[in-house]
Amino acid sequence: MGAIGGNESVQWDKMNGAEVVNGGGSGAGSLDRIQVLVRVRPLSDKEIARGEPAEWECINDTTIMFRSTFPDRPTAPTAYTFDRVFHSECSTKEVYQEGVKEVALSVVGGINSSVFAYGQTSSGKTYTMTGVTECTVADIYDYINKHEERAFVLKFSAIEIYNEVVRDLLSAENTPLRLWDDAEKGTYVENLTEVILRDWNHLKGLISVCEAQRRTGETFLNEKSSRSHQILKLTVESSAREFLGKDKSTTLVASVNFVDLAGSERASQAMSAGTRLKEGCHINKSLLSLGTVIRKLSMGSNAHVPYRDSKLTRILQPSLGGNARTAIICTLSPATSHIEQSRNTLFFGSCAKDVVTNAQVNVVMSDKTLVKHLQKEVARLESELRQPVSNSSLEAQVKEKDNQIRKMEKEIKELKSQRDLAQSRLQDLLQVVGDRDPKHQVSGKRSIRSPPSVGMPPSASRDDSSQISHDDSDHYKEVRCIEPNETGGNERLSLSAGESTSPQASNRNSSMRGNDSTASVNSRRLGEPPITLEQHLENIRRPFITKDLGSSTRNPSSCRVIGRSRSCRSLTGSTLLDEMEMEDCTPVNRSLVIFPGRPEEYQRRGSALNYDAGSETLSRAGSEISTSKGASKTGDAEFTGIGEFVAELKEMAQVHYQKQLEWEWKEHRIRPNHGWFAITFAMAIGIREETAGDH
Numbered sequence: 027m028g029a030i031g032g033n034e035s036v037q038w039d040k041m042n043g044a045e046v047v048n049g050g051g052s053g054a055g056s057l058d059r060i061q062v063l064v065r066v067r068p069l070s071d072k073e074i075a076r077g078e079p080a081e082w083e084c085i086n087d088t089t090i091m092f093r094s095t096f097p098d099r100p101t102a103p104t105a106y107t108f109d110r111v112f113h114s115e116c117s118t119k120e121v122y123q124e125g126v127k128e129v130a131l132s133v134v135g136g137i138n139s140s141v142f143a144y145g146q147t148s149s150g151k152t153y154t155m156t157g158v159t160e161c162t163v164a165d166i167y168d169y170i171n172k173h174e175e176r177a178f179v180l181k182f183s184a185i186e187i188y189n190e191v192v193r194d195l196l197s198a199e200n201t202p203l204r205l206w207d208d209a210e211k212g213t214y215v216e217n218l219t220e221v222i223l224r225d226w227n228h229l230k231g232l233i234s235v236c237e238a239q240r241r242t243g244e245t246f247l248n249e250k251s252s253r254s255h256q257i258l259k260l261t262v263e264s265s266a267r268e269f270l271g272k273d274k275s276t277t278l279v280a281s282v283n284f285v286d287l288a289g290s291e292r293a294s295q296a297m298s299a300g301t302r303l304k305e306g307c308h309i310n311k312s313l314l315s316l317g318t319v320i321r322k323l324s325m326g327s328n329a330h331v332p333y334r335d336s337k338l339t340r341i342l343q344p345s346l347g348g349n350a351r352t353a354i355i356c357t358l359s360p361a362t363s364h365i366e367q368s369r370n371t372l373f374f375g376s377c378a379k380d381v382v383t384n385a386q387v388n389v390v391m392s393d394k395t396l397v398k399h400l401q402k403e404v405a406r407l408e409s410e411l412r413q414p415v416s417n418s419s420l421e422a423q424v425k426e427k428d429n430q431i432r433k434m435e436k437e438i439k440e441l442k443s444q445r446d447l448a449q450s451r452l453q454d455l456l457q458v459v460g461d462r463d464p465k466h467q468v469s470g471k472r473s474i475r476s477p478p479s480v481g482m483p484p485s486a487s488r489d490d491s492s493q494i495s496h497d498d499s500d501h502y503k504e505v506r507c508i509e510p511n512e513t514g515g516n517e518r519l520s521l522s523a524g525e526s527t528s529p530q531a532s533n534r535n536s537s538m539r540g541n542d543s544t545a546s547v548n549s550r551r552l553g554e555p556p557i558t559l560e561q562h563l564e565n566i567r568r569p570f571i572t573k574d575l576g577s578s579t580r581n582p583s584s585c586r587v588i589g590r591s592r593s594c595r596s597l598t599g600s601t602l603l604d605e606m607e608m609e610d611c612t613p614v615n616r617s618l619v620i621f622p623g624r625p626e627e628y629q630r631r632g633s634a635l636n637y638d639a640g641s642e643t644l645s646r647a648g649s650e651i652s653t654s655k656g657a658s659k660t661g662d663a664e665f666t667g668i669g670e671f672v673a674e675l676k677e678m679a680q681v682h683y684q685k686q687l688e689w690e691w692k693e694h695r696i697r698p699n700h701g702w703f704a705i706t707f708a709m710a711i712g713i714r715e716e717t718a719g720d721h
């Protein structure tokens with residue numbers, strides 16, 4: 027349900043303009059006070075017989091005054107004002123026309139309405155409500171007949187609350203009905219019969235059924251006293267015929283309740299007992315709850331309203347303080363014997379006057395409109411359902427990107443660290459290369475990368491080299507970084523850098539050389555002749571000579587030499603030994619490597635020879651060799667001639683061999699291949715020397 031909108035509202039406005047459906051007063055959604063009417067019935071025959079006078083007089087249309095001189099309650103008010111008061115001579119039609127119609131016919135305008143009859147037993151409630159219901163239904167049908175542009179559907183249902191049990195008056199079964207609470211509909215009766223009315227006569231017949239079904243009983247005060255609260259509910263649905271079956275079609279739906287309450291009674295007056303007494307207790311109790319709710323509502327506070335204290339107030343809750351327009355007819359007996367009850371009724375009416383309801387026009391969409399609306403709603407909900415999925419997908423993408431960013435940042439950090447380290451090493455190397463002090467070079471840990479020992483068996487040299495390569499992996503990076511800066515992108519230097527990048531590469535290169543011919547080391551440069559020992563030594567010596575000459579210009583030659591000096595770690599060390607191994611076919615002998623009792627002098631000599639073979643530490647190694655031979659300690663002086671250097675190597679080999687033989691002889695561990703190795707090594711040096719001289 028909702029507010030009227032679109033063309034439907036225009037039609038409805040026109041309709042309202044033709045008829046005073048809303049009573050010309052409050053509109054939809056406005057606050058309305060409960061209309062409180064007072065109707066005084068004539069004295070009954072019994073009351074007249076008892077000689078009771080009429081104690082109440084309606085002095086005008088809104089005020090009723092207590093005229094009696096009977097001193098019941100001196101402090102009680104004598105005059106009561108209501109929306110409308112009807113004296114005993116007024117007909118029910120007047121009551122309806124002047125006090126009820128405005129409220130009751132709101133139902134055709136889509137506004138809920140309720141008409142109550144409240145009063146003591148035998149005060150004329152049923153008498154009044156029967157007439158008011160008939161008048162209302164008559165006017166509703168009259169309205170329908172006058173407005174053929176709209177299609178109406180009337181539905182009717184009826185219940186009674188007897189001893190706090192709800193019963194369907196249109197059902198032959200005497201099954202108690204349960205009440206349910208719904209957020210949209212409010213409190214409703216389960217399985218209540220609702221009949222679609224065909225016409226006015228149909229309704230009359232159903233009302234007759236309800237009268238027959240309702241519990242009544244004879245009391246001292248009323249021969250046909252109603253022992254239950256009766257609620258007749260007439261629902262009116264209307265739609266503009268112009269928009270029927272179209273998307274814009276809407277339906278106004280509202281109900282009017284005709285509530286005929288059971289009358290309050292004093293057991294002493296009604297002289298009830300047994301069942302009647304029990305009925306009276308339930309009646310009074312529920313009426314007391316109704317009075318409490320009205321009083322609470324009339325106070326206008328936000329205090330708790332005990333609607334749930336009785337089924338009567340639960341069912342009537344919308345009519346008392348909700349979406350409805352309400353009229354309460356307070357019925358009085360003017361007789362003296364009912365003065366106290368009449369005062370209570372007037373007090374109840376006085377409270378009800380202050381109760382405010384919030385009536386609204388109730389609009390229900392047609393099935394098509396509802397389907398269309400629901401389809402839109404479903405589409406919207408589906409869109410919302412898809413939205414979280416896309417959001418989650420987006421979140422996953424963002425997470426993945428974040429991971430990538432973190433990974434890249436980590437790589438950048440690592441690369442920066444490597445760059446800083448390389449720059450630091452570069453500075454050190456430049457300092458080492460430029461430093462002419464041999465002692466300083468020897469002591470530089472960064473420049474130490476021992477090539478395979480010349481004095482060791484080839485296999486042992488490879489192992490040693492491999493081990494050193496693993497331990498000094500940073501030095502490979504050092505070489506890789508220095509070469510581009512130093513050589514300016516020399517092609518050969520790149521090859522050297524690649525070879526020395528990793529220990530595995532170094533071993534692989536060494537292995538490849540081992541599988542080549544004896545001149546494999548010399549064929550590293552495509553198209554070049556094999557490099558002789560003399561050339562090796564010359565290449566090793568050249569950078570130092572170049573440096574010593576003070577050549578600040580980095581010509582390709584110097585760059586190439588520097589690059590080779592890095593990669594020549596294998597060329598001049600292990601490669602040379604590999605060549606020797608291949609030439610002599612000397613079996614691998616690891617005894618020198620793993621020999622535990624190796625003399626210290628031997629080790630020192632081996633180390634000296636290593637330096638001698640290494641290009642980077644050539645001057646340093648040479649320095650030791652020269653020292654041992656009493657030669658000059660300067661690099662330039664050490665390499666004044668290739669022949670002299672080769673001679674030194676020969677001598678070193680002999681010294682090495684002699685030392686080794688001496689030591690092994692002492693230890694009784696002479697093995698033939700040791701001698702073969704030394705002899706072969708010496709011969710190899712001699713052959714190289716001869717070759718170099720030929721070349």
Ligand SMILES: Nc1ncnc2c1ncn2[C@@H]1O[C@H](COP(=O)(O)OP(=O)(O)OP(=O)(O)O)[C@@H](O)[C@H]1O
Pocket residue numbers: 066067068070114145146147148149150151152153154248250251252253287288289290357
């Ligand atoms: N305005 C009236 N004019 C003429 N007779 C009336 C009027 N009101 C009530 N009566 C008569 O008074 C008697 C009691 O009326 P009614 O049964 O309607 O009272 P009640 O309030 O419904 O009583 P209860 O609560 O016991 O059901 C009936 O015989 C009824 O015809």
